[in-house]
Amino acid sequence: MKRILITGGAGFLGSHLCDRFIKEGYHVIAMDNLITGDIRNIEHLFKLPNFEFYHHDVSKFIHVPGELDYILHFASPASPIDYLKIPIQTLKVGSLGIHNCLGLARVKNARVLIASTSEVYGDPTVHPQNEDYWGNVNPVGPRGVYDEAKRFQEAMTMAYHTYHNVETRIVRIFNTYGPRMRLNDGRVLPAFIGQALRGEDLTVFGDGSQTRSFCYVDDLIEGIYRLLMSDYPYPVNVGNPSEITIGQFAEEIIKLTGTDQKVVYKELPKDDPKQRQPDITKAKEILGWEPQVSRAEGLKITYEYFRNLPEEELYKAAYHREFTKK
Numbered sequence: 001m002k003r004i005l006i007t008g009g010a011g012f013l014g015s016h017l018c019d020r021f022i023k024e025g026y027h028v029i030a031m032d033n034l035i036t037g038d039i040r041n042i043e044h045l046f047k048l049p050n051f052e053f054y055h056h057d058v059s060k061f062i063h064v065p066g067e068l069d070y071i072l073h074f075a076s077p078a079s080p081i082d083y084l085k086i087p088i089q090t091l092k093v094g095s096l097g098i099h100n101c102l103g104l105a106r107v108k109n110a111r112v113l114i115a116s117t118s119e120v121y122g123d124p125t126v127h128p129q130n131e132d133y134w135g136n137v138n139p140v141g142p143r144g145v146y147d148e149a150k151r152f153q154e155a156m157t158m159a160y161h162t163y164h165n166v167e168t169r170i171v172r173i174f175n176t177y178g179p180r181m182r183l184n185d186g187r188v189l190p191a192f193i194g195q196a197l198r199g200e201d202l203t204v205f206g207d208g209s210q211t212r213s214f215c216y217v218d219d220l221i222e223g224i225y226r227l228l229m230s231d232y233p234y235p236v237n238v239g240n241p242s243e244i245t246i247g248q249f250a251e252e253i254i255k256l257t258g259t260d261q262k263v264v265y266k267e268l269p270k271d272d273p274k275q276r277q278p279d280i281t282k283a284k285e286i287l288g289w290e291p292q293v294s295r296a297e298g299l300k301i302t303y304e305y306f307r308n309l310p311e312e313e314l315y316k317a318a319y320h321r322e323f324t325k326k
Contacts, residue, residue, distance in 0.1 A: 003027040008075035010037030033057040058097040068108040073101045074115045081186030087145040094149025102160040113169035123273045130279035141271040174239025174278045178217030179305035196257040206268030208247025213277045215240035216298030219291040226287040239278035240291040
């Protein structure tokens with residue numbers, strides 16, 4: 001039985017990866033310090049003999065006994081609320097954390113895949129964004145702690161690949177959604193659905209003309225799995241190229257939820273990207289991958305997940321959002 005370590009294993013994407021590799025017959029070791037992850041995302045796996053959980057911060061030395069075949073580094077705050085609240089931890093997990101994971105991969109002779117992001121492109125001047133674009137990032141702006149952590153992470157990964165012959169894979173993830181997202185994480189989709197469920201007006205920052213491209217989580221996990229099993233060591237965009245403006249997306253959510261809220265507009269945050277659309281040519285050619293789940297289908301599943309959350313979760317999210325503004 002092959003063994004895989006998944007850092008950030010109790011998070012949104014990490015928990016779905018745990019499920020996928022359990023399904024594929026792996027021995028899965030999930031590692032998370034639970035600073036943004038939620039143990040409830042993986043508690044259904046605890047009874048399995050081929051699943052382990054390590055409550056540990058990857059920014060500190062990592063020890064995993066026995067052999068390891070693969071390491072997936074998904075530990076990182078990934079939402080604006082999180083990385084603005086804990087900027088130092090965000091930088092540490094993207095620097096010390098990746099260094100520890102790569103060192104472990106070298107010792108164990110394991111293949112490592114890191115979760116990078118479309119944020120390495122910053123507020124792009126190229127559209128759609130392809131892997132050869134170097135980005136337009138403000139390193140000292142409020143988003144710099146996340147953007148530069150991911151850019152450093154890519155550089156460190158390639159250095160280990162080049163100088164230590166570590167097998168590396170880099171996935172650049174575009175906006176992803178689905179069950180197990182947190183309502184209070186500040187990202188546009190759970191924010192809109194949470195507001196609709198509470199009967200609040202939907203808040204759009206800016207004039208609503210900025211765009212995003214949303215990929216359903218099952219499609220993303222399939223792309224990550226294929227990239228890990230490929231022999232391609234360089235960055236690959238994985239996302240859904242179906243682009244939509246935030247204003248149009250707000251209207252989609254209102255229609256989906258059957259509510260009659262209005263859309264209200266507020267000032268656009270500093271350095272917020274105006275356009276986001278992946279060029280997935282490499283993913284198609286190298287991985288034979290492209291999204292299969294339409295936005296309408298994925299949103300319906302995601303809405304049902306949020307709609308069935310306990311009521312206290314819904315209002316805890318609203319309280320958290322207001323509290324973190326102060």
